[in-house]
Structure formats: structure tokens, C-alpha cells
Amino acid sequence: MRCRKSKTSSLPLSLVDLYRELKKKRKKEATTISERDLTAKEQQLIRRIQAMTAEQNENNVTRTAAYLAFYLRHREIHWAFLGHMVSRNGGWNMTDLKGELLMRLLSEGERQSFFAFLERGNWLIFQDIYPQFLLYEESKKRGEPLFYLLPWLGVSTFMETVWRHFWNRGDPYTLAIALVINEQSYLEQRVIQHPVFRQTVFRTLEFKLQELLHFNHILFPHGDGQGGTALIGQTLHEFESLHERILLGKRLYSILFDDEETLENAVRWAVRHPHTGSRKDYWPQLFNDVCESFPREPYRRRIRDCRIVPGAPRLYSPQLRHAWKNVVHEAAEPGDWFTDPHVVGYLVKPERPTNGEIVDAYCETLEKMELAIIAKHAFFHAR
Numbered sequence: 001m002r003c004r005k006s007k008t009s010s011l012p013l014s015l016v017d018l019y020r021e022l023k024k025k026r027k028k029e030a031t032t033i034s035e036r037d038l039t040a041k042e043q044q045l046i047r048r049i050q051a052m053t054a055e056q057n058e059n060n061v062t063r064t065a066a067y068l069a070f071y072l073r074h075r076e077i078h079w080a081f082l083g084h085m086v087s088r089n090g091g092w093n094m095t096d097l098k099g100e101l102l103m104r105l106l107s108e109g110e111r112q113s114f115f116a117f118l119e120r121g122n123w124l125i126f127q128d129i130y131p132q133f134l135l136y137e138e139s140k141k142r143g144e145p146l147f148y149l150l151p152w153l154g155v156s157t158f159m160e161t162v163w164r165h166f167w168n169r170g171d172p173y174t175l176a177i178a179l180v181i182n183e184q185s186y187l188e189q190r191v192i193q194h195p196v197f198r199q200t201v202f203r204t205l206e207f208k209l210q211e212l213l214h215f216n217h218i219l220f221p222h223g224d225g226q227g228g229t230a231l232i233g234q235t236l237h238e239f240e241s242l243h244e245r246i247l248l249g250k251r252l253y254s255i256l257f258d259d260e261e262t263l264e265n266a267v268r269w270a271v272r273h274p275h276t277g278s279r280k281d282y283w284p285q286l287f288n289d290v291c292e293s294f295p296r297e298p299y300r301r302r303i304r305d306c307r308i309v310p311g312a313p314r315l316y317s318p319q320l321r322h323a324w325k326n327v328v329h330e331a332a333e334p335g336d337w338f339t340d341p342h343v344v345g346y347l348v349k350p351e352r353p354t355n356g357e358i359v360d361a362y363c364e365t366l367e368k369m370e371l372a373i374i375a376k377h378a379f380f381h382a383r
Helices: 013-027 040-056 060-073 078-096 108-142 146-154 156-168 172-192 195-202 205-212 242-257 261-273 342-348 359-381
Strands: 215-225 228-235
Touching: 013 172, 013 342, 040 108, 040 146, 040 242, 040 261, 060 108, 060 172, 078 108, 078 172, 078 215, 078 242, 108 146, 108 156, 108 195, 146 156, 156 172, 156 359, 172 228, 172 242, 172 342, 195 205, 195 359, 215 242, 215 261, 215 359, 228 242, 228 359, 242 261
Parallel strands: none
Antiparallel strands: 215 228
């Protein structure tokens, strides 16, 4: 991790305390945990949380809905709404693989590999973070912290420490960014550095093509207007960099939560538009979940200035349930990523607000993809 090793004197007092707690945790030797160390009631709670998590972890649509439902019950847990909005983007990326543009650019095997990569990451994050949410919810019901049970749920000692800190201080920003750090660090060895995904995704020409076309846009709809849904967001250019993914998470948090009106508009939009995985959810003027074109027809450009050319069919963007079957996952790989208490440096709030302008870059990407499809068709017919 590239987090700069800042001196504790440069940290706010509340983070100094957290740093010291994490330093103590790091020095403790890992101990083997067993359910036999728990009371019968504690074991029952652990099993109930695991069952509730598995039930909601069926696919991207169920996960995304679970995040929003939790946020509406506990508005102080900001990551739940941030996670909901980012998970929507995960679903849109999944259905893109069966949509009009990428169907013409990628082979069946490549699309399967991309889906496996996206689905595994989406599944892993949920099975790590949702038990934390449920344990917090139970702690609120009982009026006492139960975070000592997090190790039995496979959660990092980093988050056990941060949840205790949040319980005592109630700082939603620190908790939200700590969860960003945790989830991205949790994915690093299990997905980003996993040899299968490095071979089938990161080393392919198509992944480089996605990077060149900036197709890593994260879009946050935040209101319906006469011209269509308003969008804000950010673009990630170095997906393989843990440091850059954490910084992206901080920027995404900023554009959602720094302005109360933007946040409330985004929440209202999310409640009014249940997630289906189709990009029609936010831009029905441009996308449809029913295919309007003939598959064997040569592709012709349809998008100009974020609009469909008059008389042209909208882009096909299927719902997730029609695009992909549910996946049965292997258990998450064990292990705790936390080794360095200096990650608290990421928890310092930036002074500058984040610019969420994204629409022009996103529309330019769609137009570039259309040109790539036309160029690919011309190349194969010229051979």
C-alpha cells in the first residue's frame, strides 16, 4: 500500500488515538479462534448473521437492495449508501457484457472472464461488510457494542478497532473511509492479485482497451429532470492500484456526502428507481432493456451529444436477471490484510471538494466504443 507514512503529530487527535489502538493490535500475535470460545447465544447470533448475509448475497441486485435498505434504517452508516451506489455500477458493468456495445467488441470467453471478475469482487465485499452492518444493528438494539465478535465473522482486526472507535465517537466520515480502505484491501489479494484474474482479465488486450477508453466510470444518478437523469461521478484510471482505488473511494464519498441537497436527491432517486442492472434505470432516453435493433445488421453510429440520433434504436442494456445466472461461490480465502497502522493517514479528510462532472467524459466513451465497433467490423470485412 502506498499510503504515506505520516507522523502522528500531523493527525487529528481522534486519529492519533485510533492509530495507537491499531498499533497495539498489530503487535498482538494472531490467535486461533473457535466457536467453542463463545456462549451458546453468541454462536446463535453468528449463525443468524451468516444466514442473513448468504440470503442477501444471491446476486448483484439483491446485494444492492440490501445496502440501500440498511442505509435507510441507519443513516449514520454512510458507507451503506456509498456501497449501494457503487454496487449499482457493478451491476451495470455486468450487464454491459451482454449489452449492445461490448457484445460486438469482446468474445464470449472474454465476457465470461470479465463477469467472473466483477461478480467475485461484488460477492466478496458483501460477505465481508454486511455481517459488520448486522452486528452493528444488533449492538444498537442491545445498547452495547458486540464488535468483539467480528473475528468470528472473518472481519479484519482493523475494522474491529474502527467500529469500537465509531461506537465511542460517532464519526461517520472516519467509519465510511475506513470501510473503503478495508474493502479495497480485502479485495487486493483475493481478486486484483489473484493469478486467475491476472491472466484472464488484467493481461488481456481488452482490459487495456477499457483503460484507454476510460470505461471505468462510476456514475451516481441524483435526480430526474426534463433533460433526463442528472449524473455525477468519477473515473478510475488505475484499477490495479490499491492506493488509487482508496483515493477514488474518498472522492466518491465527497461528491455524495459533502452537499446535503445532492445526497438527499440521490437517496430519493435510488428509492424511486429500484436497481435492475439495466442502464435504462437512469437513462431510458439512451438505453432500453428490450433489444430494438436487428443483431445481424452492421452497426451504425447512434449517439451524438448524449442523445440517440433521430430514428435510431436505443442501445440494448438488459436487466441482470436476463443477462446472467446466479453464481455459487467458493468460500472467501481466509486471512487478515491489516499489517500497517499508518493506513490511518487515508482517514484525514481532504480540504478541497471533489468535482463530480462526468457526463461529457461518459458520453465521449460511448461514442469511442461505437467507433471501435465500426473499425472492428471494417477490419474483418477487409481481410
